[in-house]
Amino acid sequence: MARYAMVTDLRKCVGCQACTVACNSEWEVPTGFARTHVHATGVAGVFPDLVSSFYVAQCNHCDHPACTKACPTGATYQAENGIVHIDRNLCIGCGYCLEACPYGARYISPTIKKADKCDFCSPRLERGQEPACVLTCTAHAKFFGNLEDPKSEVFNMVYEQGARRLETPEVAIGPNVYYLGKKENVDLVLATFPPHRPRLLAPGEIWRGYLKPFILAAVGATFLGQAVAFFHQLKVGEEEFEK
């Protein structure tokens, strides 16, 4: 089984936004929105001992995603390989997932009125291509692969070189986007762009909590009804045929 992860090497990243535009182009993201975006921390320290870094934001495909729990319709779900997807047929554009995501990785598309975000370029993966951001990265700073494959670059970066997750004691939901860099740089990124506590988690869960028995009942009833109809038809049909 695969566990997909992305590593951004902050020692290499120059904040050039090639990833942003490649992603926008690949996924026809409406101008002004982004599935991935590069932010600058600004400059810290005392002249001339300064420090600054870039932060490449995107969906983290967390081990324990807050968005899937917040989604009232089940449109947001996690595949077994860890990739969090949005089923556009089920999404109603309510925006609960935006509030839930600690990393601000989602937006509501003004064109389709539904939530959208990075899916690690799943269709490209299926074609055997790298994610668009990884291929285009001018600084060769983005790496994608399977964390369960000890031979992968990302395995080495996470388990040997100590690439870090952007987590705080308050918000630790197992993001699968990792950052490699000097401690001072990753610390600065985390201090400047800390994950926020998932908001509006409760309404979605409560709503779904309430709805769940009804949905189950509805599904059960449908199944039962179909079974009844089936047997009925079997019986009636045979009778009709005999007539």
Added chain:
Amino acid sequence: MSPKLTRRDFIRSSSLLGAVTTLGTAPAQSAEHPPGWRGTTRVETIATNCEMCFWRCGVLAEVAHGKVLKLEGNPSHPLTKGRLCAKGNAGPKLLYDPDRLKYPMLRVGERGEGKFKQVSWDQALDFLAGRLTEFKQKYGPESVAFFPHGVASAFFHTLMRAYGTHNIAEPAFAQCRGPREVGYALTFGQGLGSPEPVDLEESKLIVLIGTHIGENIFTSQVTAFADGLSRGAKLIVVDPRFSTAAAKADWWLPIRPGTDTALLLAWMHVLITEESYDKEYISRYAQGFPELAAHVKEFTPEWAETITELPAAKIRATARAMAAAKPAVALHPGRHTTWYGDDTQRARAMAILTALLGSWGQKGGIFLPTAIKTGEFRTPAFPAPKRERADGAGTRFPLASEEQGVTNGLVDATVSGKPYPIKAWIVYGQNVLESIPQRPHTLEAIRKLDLMVVVDVLPMEQTYYADLVLPEATYLERYDMPQIALSAKQPYIAIRQPSVEPLYESKPGWWITLQMAHRLGLEAYFPWKTPEEHLATLVQPLGVNIDTLLTRGAVAFPGRPYIAERLPEDGPLFPTQSGKIELYSPLLKQLGFDPLPRYAPVGEPPVGYFRLLYGRAPVHSFARSQNNAWLDALMDENVAWINEDAARDLRLAEGQQVVLENQDGAKSLPIRVSITKGIRRDCLYMVHGFGHESRRLKLAYHRGASDAGLMTRVKVDPIMGGTGMRVNFVKVVKL
């Protein structure tokens, strides 16, 4: 499409089968997302190269129904290997920019008013041919000046030479790389060319002097830089500003602007007095060492500290780091090097330091070009112009390139009418009001012209002053002269071919050129009828299958980048007069210049003024890309970087709009203040290319401020004519 199988099901099943886990080794086939398809659309892939800047990265254009859907980096391109910057990725937004020049236009209003009438190509070209014939008869062909830029202008270049003028100048020389090319050629016998042959990925120590890799994005150079760092290279960044590169540096030296040569001399002093330079390399390859040693004797780090405001200890430490890493020291020669008017001498100092470290022609330093033999066309010799060049290349500026010319020399000649009147300008692929400083001077020159012709893709400000505007097809719609890159470790040939038909009535440059050649009776200089024929002749001796080239976009050849690998056919190692590295330059001496570089003060900003510094942002190219919707979304204006202490003294708030006024009273458009610790308090920095004045650029018009508009003063390099542009001072005027 297989019905009933939802994406969700598919991803589950494919991951269960382990299909995607083989990523990168064997392409997985997918029913829902097969190769060659984008969603439900079958796409064709065209290999070509980019022109959002002039690095020309390899791209694959995905095309369906005559439309470019996406540009992606071309993984088979030998230099850029699939990587493409934000600008390159945003190429479709240039192609589909609604503000593009759409048809040929003749001026009907006053110059600058921007009133035109649409004409047909026949009318436009007949008009131009008529005027050019008239100028040739009345004033001689030298009265027509040509301002090209970039590879696309190659055919037009031939046309102008065939017509009989040698008054051709592009900003790539006198506003950009000129001082560096001349300084290194004086020392090593050859310049560097583009792409720069800096062996960043193999380096143990990278030294950047004012070079802002990371903000200046040339894709493969950024890749090599970042890969070099991750392989353990140390980094020294000399910059008054805490640049993206400075933030990665082991040593950031926030130097006082204009004092780089003092630092370079002190570094040489340390290497020589501590005898840590590459003695064997110098004794084998160089001449003039005793003169150099005597010259730098007095330039101690303590002397340099008083000038550069960098601690002597840090100067020593960085010199020792270089000595320890030699010869694998990549001292980047810079690219835009026209700063203070003594730039050739600063480039000389950098070249000499490179020699002391033994890095020229060595792994991890500067590598050597390898020539490849391309096909030649049987054409008549160009007519010899009867009069000297008007731009002063070879005369007023003795070491200026006659190939690239001196733009400002042509502007001067147009204004003064000396050595003879210039009657017409043809501008191709550049925006003279942004690329050449001293805009009022340029406008004065334009007023004196009988004819100004602009060939461009977008309605840049200069089109307002044109008598004739010719709309060129974008790089995605045309064939261009292929790139023959010799200064890559593996030399390569890379093509540009159209991905789609030209939109509107725009036409490719090669077509315009052939049409003009026909009208002027100069067909003999163009012995080919189609781009395919041109390409076939060009690649004939290379033994390249033309279909392979058209499919892959680029083909590389074996290179011999290091001294140890050179063959006799590569020619002399150091093609100087002496055949050796000239630490001491007899040629400069003979021409009356310093044979060894020395530091000269460049003047300080008056009280209340900052030195104006400028540079690039990673998402924009020169003044060309500000109207691109995707790039505009990422950066729609530039800001003025001001030191936090200076901002406090001026009571400025973050994001406040101000106007910048220079020493001559030139004022900028309003610009926001960005208050930062990351710049010295004696300078102000802004990204070049904003503050467009053309109303027809609907996104870019009046967004941000133009640094070029604040460059009313230049200091001209007497050796090669380059315009030093960092000699302007600005004060902040609150609104």
